[in-house]
Amino acid sequence: MSSALFTPITFRGLTIPNRIAVSPMCQYNSNDGSATDWHLMHIGQFALGGFGLIIAEMTDINPVGRITYKCAGLYSDDNEKALKRVIDFAKQYGPSKHGLQIGHAGRKGSTQPPALGAKPLTKEENAWETVAPSAIPYGEGWHVPRAMTKEDMKATLADYIASVKRAERVGYDLLELHAAHGYLLHQFLSPLSNQRTDEYGGSLEKRMRYPLEVFEAIRAAWPKDKPLGIRVSAVDWVDGGTTIEDTVAFAKALKALGCDYMDVSSGQLDARQKIPFAPAFNVPFAERVKKDSGLATMSVGLITGAREAEAIVSSGKADMVALARGAMYDPRWPIHAAMELGAEPPFAPRMMPAHPKMRPMIFPDYKPAA
Template identity: 50%
Template structure:
């Protein structure tokens, strides 16, 4: 009865509905390994009724973590520990699970948000950061080291190796993180990439390394795995990365075998001025969808079922993603189905909780 709860194809997979749980950093790993918190967190989201869940930004190498407590997938030991968590979650839910692979670049080596989020020195448990250019994220921070050709090779190989581990874990797919001011976004924006070699300067050059990484990840994945890309469509800063640049970038995805584009924005620098309001990023997703023809996911202050349905019915996006909203209300998909006159399939253990006034909500 609703578009929100209709099936949708993403490359080789078909999701039961168009609600995606966006990746959300938990800052709760130990040495890159998941903890009991991840089992509870992912298990809760996997039984939420969403069509798919994307695991938080997962570092492809230790220095690519945002914080020392970030999840990682840079070794076979991390594959083993994440497999234990996934086994527990999968025992309770059949929801497709993807993983976002990331490198924080100059935004790495920071304290957890609830501890202030400031850059950590080596003496505080931090490390030297790397980026396209030796430009700090914020005033007063230690500048990153500009990446050499050898460093670029190392990071490309790290993304590909992590993608192979994701495949070994039988995850439904991989989302490459090119958003929110992290490493690949840093290459895209002229505000953070001032290189004068083949990796900087012109738009074509600034696109080159992110496209190289996306291509390497696709080659590392078999055809039965979904490949998505998370992008910031604009920096929201004059002279920075903008929607026109992003359209040019996204137009190259189809030939690389990308199956969807997850459209966010901002995150590159503190100077950003974001006009935050309900669904403020949906028009960005609409433009990218129109110009690329690829399935797009809209995200950002999508909180009401009717709002999500309108985004889909007006063609702005093919799916919607929830982040903070589904943490606040882990049964958001159930409530959305009730509001839209649709139905959901809860775990059998919860069938008896169907409200008397909503008989027929549960299949």
């Protein structure tokens, strides 16, 4: 059988060898924003696993934008040098393409790492002041953020651009702007967190204004032949929050600015959310965005099986699938999926001794894909 999942996809000057991506996953293992040996292992394992695209964790544009003090950043020379070490290593040994997700936590920043409870930091724990569109905390017991002034917004935009230029020097093939999961740009988009009365709040058009300004500036700063996508939360799962219609309108505006794809997730903006978790639960949102806006989409969220992923792509519901926990559980997921689907397993050069054709006594029924 021919597999849609294992056909290449091209965005601008980048051809991704298959439709399987590693979704960005916060690792909480950085020191002052800088990657460590953990990241060599984390990204390196996927680079040998056959994934078409590996998108590194949410990487913050400034220290205030961190979720925790252990989060990744790209705002210093040390940060840049550490990430370049990781990407150079991964590109040396694996054929995957590499993306970076850049973002800012907004009101969800200044917290403990999840392993320590993920609670807001206290003054004694060196909490820092968070910022957001409006002075509305994420939930009960959380810091009340400072409402951003227009000067704050300009400075933050400048930090985005500085990080983009660093990402180009590091050697990333693709960028993804984080506007989902309750972080800063999502906070501007949602009426639950954005209650501004100036030109950046109120109607959907006004709530979209700052995220679109950021995207447009990044598109201008990022090389024209390199793709730029965005991750969004299609709905907030809270009454009065972002709707799929809002997200489709946002997708249309982004497409006009040169967005290459939308990575469609959902939720995480408001502690009152009620998410109906189920296998592939975000796929209908990606399908709706693709159908109504014409923008390419990536779907994420409890996608685990090879045939499930194949069906999503072959039916046109999304152009790519992204795995997070599933990739951590099985860093060779694409290889195993290809074997199940009858496609050529995507082995990295240094992994070829493990290829089925090299072990006929173990895989006597293996036949190369047509």
